[in-house]
Amino acid sequence: MFAVIKTGGKQYRVAANDVITVGKLEGEAGTAVTFGEVLLYADGAGATQVGAPVVSGVSVAGEIVAQTRGPKIIAFKKRRRQNSRRKRGHRQDFTVIRVTGISAA
Numbered sequence: 001m002f003a004v005i006k007t008g009g010k011q012y013r014v015a016a017n018d019v020i021t022v023g024k025l026e027g028e029a030g031t032a033v034t035f036g037e038v039l040l041y042a043d044g045a046g047a048t049q050v051g052a053p054v055v056s057g058v059s060v061a062g063e064i065v066a067q068t069r070g071p072k073i074i075a076f077k078k079r080r081r082q083n084s085r086r087k088r089g090h091r092q093d094f095t096v097i098r099v100t101g102i103s104a105a
Contacts, residue, residue, distance in 0.1 A: 021095070039053065063100055070093075
């Protein structure tokens with residue numbers, strides 16, 4: 001059994017007990033979260049439901065494991081012979097989630 005969920009503008013294929021890293025969500029470690037935007041749902045018997053755009057009656061429950069940050073990204077631009085350069089750094093915030101279950105009505 002698995003599902004495809006949408007959060008933060010991205011899509012993730014999840015199953016029970018999967019650990020995924022998504023864009024930052026509000027909440028502390030141990031907080032329960034629910035994803036209602038399920039785009040595809042496949043049960044263990046081989047039946048698949050594809051949403052248009054979402055599958056109704058299906059939700060994915062999860063638990064926040066940690067709030068983390070990604071690696072440092074350096075954006076360096078230099079224009080040769082112009083004595084012009086720019087250096088910017090960025091670190092993206094992420095949330096690590098453990099999927100606890102998929103419920104279908």
